[in-house]
Every structure is written in structure tokens, then in C-alpha cells.
Amino acid sequence: MCKGLASLSTCCLERYRKIHAYMADVWGFGLQDMEEGTATLSLCVCVAKELKARLGSILQKPNWNLPSCKIGKHRPTLEECLRWKESFEKLLSSKYGLCAFTAFLVSEFSEENIAFYFACEDYRNTKSLAKLPAKAQKIYDEFIGSEAPREINIDHETRDITKANMLAPSPASFDLAQHKIYMLMAKDCYPRFLRSPAYQDLVSQAKPGSKITRQPWPEKKV
Numbered sequence: 001m002c003k004g005l006a007s008l009s010t011c012c013l014e015r016y017r018k019i020h021a022y023m024a025d026v027w028g029f030g031l032q033d034m035e036e037g038t039a040t041l042s043l044c045v046c047v048a049k050e051l052k053a054r055l056g057s058i059l060q061k062p063n064w065n066l067p068s069c070k071i072g073k074h075r076p077t078l079e080e081c082l083r084w085k086e087s088f089e090k091l092l093s094s095k096y097g098l099c100a101f102t103a104f105l106v107s108e109f110s111e112e113n114i115a116f117y118f119a120c121e122d123y124r125n126t127k128s129l130a131k132l133p134a135k136a137q138k139i140y141d142e143f144i145g146s147e148a149p150r151e152i153n154i155d156h157e158t159r160d161i162t163k164a165n166m167l168a169p170s171p172a173s174f175d176l177a178q179h180k181i182y183m184l185m186a187k188d189c190y191p192r193f194l195r196s197p198a199y200q201d202l203v204s205q206a207k208p209g210s211k212i213t214r215q216p217w218p219e220k221k222v
Helices: 010-026 031-035 048-059 078-083 088-093 095-107 112-124 129-143 156-165 175-195 197-205
Strands: none
Touching: 078 095, 078 197, 088 095, 088 175, 095 112, 095 175, 095 197, 112 129, 112 175, 129 156, 156 175, 175 197
16 A cells, blocks of 8 residues: 555545546546556546536536546547646636546545536526526535535635525526635636646646648759
């Protein structure tokens, strides 16, 4: 077993093993590879499937999900990995980028941020206004309420405004809280992700998306 695992609590160790189970399913290498040094935990897993499972009962929308992360042999190209450095928005708009970023948040035990962000995206795009009150309450209870199991880190003013919005839910009820979490990820989590071994490993192992076309040698004049 790799160094440091013996010191982990039972809860953390179980979470570690679950992460590597997803890693094996998604990236093609698992816990044993990690322990033998042929892969890194930072590159481990994309847990969109796990987030979907967690949020499915909350949002009650079967087709809601984060991008599919069954990557298999189709890895992000070097060009795509480098584009993630251009902006946080470009990272989130990339299926593989979102997967890698979510995996990074899971490794830091802060995946509630990205889960809340996409729960708000789904909520705001709800077409039936009659469904808003129930969906709003479920999101509030999960992420914002005083006993929320996945409480997000927002200031008291934002929390109070969001709580007041629950009296008459509208598509914009979570806009302020969502913006706060987006900025938190953009200013804090995103820069750390770019500096992390997770991102560095992806870049170093990624291959160019297209072959460089060699220019023909000029013909010699006789």
C-alpha cells in the first residue's frame, strides 16, 4: 500500500478506494497502478457519474447529468488541455476539462461546489414554473440550509437573500449564491487545479490532436 494510506481514517480510506474504482473504470488504471507508481492519484477519476447519482434524487430529473466521462481510449488532446489554461469558462465548457476539474475537487473534498453550480444551472433552465418550489427547496436543503449535508461556503448576506427567495421561488432564486460559488472556484480552485499534479500529468501525457504536415523539400534546379 502506498505511503500514508495506513494513517488515513476508515472513512477517508473508503473514499480513497471508491475514487480509484472510478479511476479504473474511466481512465483505464486503478488502485494497484497507483500503489506501484505508474499513475498518480491526481489523475485518478472523473466523478460526474457519482455526482449524477447524488443529485438525481435531489433534482428528480432523469436526464440531468454532468458530461459523460466514460473516456476509455479517447483522452483529451494536448491542444484541449492547454486551452483549459485560457479561462475557467473554457475549462467548464470542455467535457474532459470538467471531468478533470471535478476529480480535482473530489480529491480536495470540495465537490459540493461544482455540484451546486450545475444544480443551479438545471434549476434555472426548468421550463415548468410549477416545479420550481419543490426543486428550489431540495437544492436549498442540500446545499444552503443550516443542516445541509453538502453545505457550500457563502457569506451570511448571500445566505439570507437566498433564504428569502425561497418564499417565492423564481428561476433567479439561486443566481447570487451560484455567482459566489462560481467566483470562488474561478479565483481559488481553478488556479490551484492548474498548478496541481492532476493538470500537469494530463498535459504531459496528452498527445497532439493532429499530425504536423511536413512541407515538401523544394526541388533542386538543374
